[in-house]
Amino acid sequence: xxxxxxxxxxxxxxxxxxxxxxxxxxxxxxxxxxxxxxxxxxxxxxxxxxxxxxxxxxxxxxxxxxxxxxxxxxxxxxxxxxxxxxxxxxxxxxxxxxxxxxxxxxxxxxxxxxxxxxxxxxxxxxxxxxxxxxxxxxxxxxxxxxxxxxxxxxxxxxxxxxxxxxxxxxxxxxxxxxxxxxxxxxxxxxxxxxxxxxxxxxxxxxxxxxxxxxxxxxxxxxxxxxxxxxxxxxxxxxxxxxxxxxxxxxxxxxxxxxxxxxxxxxxxxxxxxxxxxxxxxxxxxxxxxxxxxxxxxxxxxxxxxxxxxxxxxxxxxxxxxxxxxxxxxxxxxxxxxxxxxxxxxxxxxxxxxxxxxxxxxxxxxxxxxxxxxxxxxxxxxxxxxxxxxxxxxxxxxxxxxxxxxxxxxxxxxxxxxxxxxxxxxxxxxxxxxxxxxxxxxxxxxxxxxxxxxxxxxxxxxxxxxxxxxx
Numbered sequence: 001x002x003x004x005x006x007x008x009x010x011x012x013x014x015x016x017x018x019x020x021x022x023x024x025x026x027x028x029x030x031x032x033x034x035x036x037x038x039x040x041x042x043x044x045x046x047x048x049x050x051x052x053x054x055x056x057x058x059x060x061x062x063x064x065x066x067x068x069x070x071x072x073x074x075x076x077x078x079x080x081x082x083x084x085x086x087x088x089x090x091x092x093x094x095x096x097x098x099x100x101x102x103x104x105x106x107x108x109x110x111x112x113x114x115x116x117x118x119x120x121x122x123x124x125x126x127x128x129x130x131x132x133x134x135x136x137x138x139x140x141x142x143x144x145x146x147x148x149x150x151x152x153x154x155x156x157x158x159x160x161x162x163x164x165x166x167x168x169x170x171x172x173x174x175x176x177x178x179x180x181x182x183x184x185x186x187x188x189x190x191x192x193x194x195x196x197x198x199x200x201x202x203x204x205x206x207x208x209x210x211x212x213x214x215x216x217x218x219x220x221x222x223x224x225x226x227x228x229x230x231x232x233x234x235x236x237x238x239x240x241x242x243x244x245x246x247x248x249x250x251x252x253x254x255x256x257x258x259x260x261x262x263x264x265x266x267x268x269x270x271x272x273x274x275x276x277x278x279x280x281x282x283x284x285x286x287x288x289x290x291x292x293x294x295x296x297x298x299x300x301x302x303x304x305x306x307x308x309x310x311x312x313x314x315x316x317x318x319x320x321x322x323x324x325x326x327x328x329x330x331x332x333x334x335x336x337x338x339x340x341x342x343x344x345x346x347x348x349x350x351x352x353x354x355x356x357x358x359x360x361x362x363x364x365x366x367x368x369x370x371x372x373x374x375x376x377x378x379x380x381x382x383x384x385x386x387x388x389x390x391x392x393x394x395x396x397x398x399x400x401x402x403x404x405x406x407x408x409x410x411x412x413x414x415x416x417x418x419x420x421x422x423x424x425x426x427x428x429x430x431x432x433x434x435x436x437x438x439x440x441x442x443x444x445x446x447x448x449x450x451x452x453x454x455x456x457x458x459x460x461x462x463x464x465x466x467x468x469x470x
């Protein structure tokens with residue numbers, strides 16, 4: 001017997017590669033033929049949400065929801081099939097070239113080299129997918145627009161949740177199924193109940209941006225707080241002012257125990273603005289020591305009523321990039337390299353670093369906190385008027401955990417506000433600093449599923465040890 005280090009490409013090995021290649025091309029050809037006869041009908045059924053059971057998981061992927069016309073999806077499907085065929089042909093031409101080189105120059109160790117590289121790649125890829133996933137979503141897939149994705153125009157709030165809305169929400173970081181209840185909140189349906197109510201107010205963190213419903217910290221807490229009726233009244237992009245208005249209009253429970261305000265760094269800027277995230281919003285002003293709501297009815301941005309663009313077709317280069325970056329390992333390498341190049345470019349131009357070491361604290365620290373303090377004061381009054389108690393939970397900024405970043409935590413200002421108003425306040429930063437796992441998405445300010453778990457455990461520990469819940 002020859003040793004592994006002397007594996008040769010004999011006629012059996014060559015025959016195996018030839019048969020495997022022919023079989024693969026046959027399957028691809030069969031798939032193309034099936035698409036030519038049945039493809040458009042299948043796309044149409046999925047668009048209408050009427051796909052057969054074995055394709056049911058695709059219903060939410062290209063479900064209409066008024067986002068794009070059916071013709072766009074049909075055109076895109078044709079384009080994807082065409083481009084993927086080009087990629088397959090190119091890939092096998094490259095593979096054939098390597099086989100020829102192996103036959104010519106590296107007969108003895110060619111298979112050993114390929115096998116070793118393949119095993120190493122599979123181990124790396126498995127490690128990423130299990131311990132630190134980093135899936136890639138192409139620009140053609142992403143649908144995380146500011147106008148849409150279960151948000152609709154509202155003359156008082158600026159925007160609010162779409163009642164009974166359903167959509168698959170895709171960002172550069174994750175893919176999540178979003179579903180609202182009949183009140184337009186990403187929450188369960190609530191019926192009559194004698195339980196005491198706990199209400200969560202906040203923005204995209206509390207709304208569960210980029211995470212599945214069962215991974216949201218509010219829903220993790222709901223499982224533990226079985227003696228309470230837990231309401232989630234948050235929506236993406238909300239400032240403290242919009243949370244106050246939402247709570248004042250909410251009348252689902254007369255048995256209120258707690259109102260938990262999830263406070264984020266950008267809330268101070270939100271409260272001082274009449275436009276955020278390319279959307280108009282209301283703004284409180286202080287007149288004679290009282291809050292007066294201005295900029296209502298909120299102007300309706302034309303993007304709320306504008307016609308959706310057709311889906312653009314995919315080039316060969318972008319589809320090849322999409323194909324390669326389906327590897328979590330290659331995606332991470334690409335992300336780090338791209339960020340390194342952008343950071344170096346910013347440094348050479350003597351600009352502020354735009355990569356992961358960017359200082360994100362300046363805006364919130366420079367904003368006037370007077371208005372925010374007055375809004376929280378009114379929220380406390382509204383809570384106590386209903387027999388409940390207000391608690392503030394400070395969401396730490398991602399910049400606080402970045403190596404090399406110069407950052408002053410905004411929580412110091414928030415602590416001064418809460419202390420002056422006699423409101424209990426919990427800073428989640430110490431809990432996040434203890435964990436080993438990544439808690440924020442690489443390219444985003446929001447928590448991943450691990451971050452939501454850390455938050456739920458910390459809030460549960462605080463509520464129980466302080467005696468707010470039994």
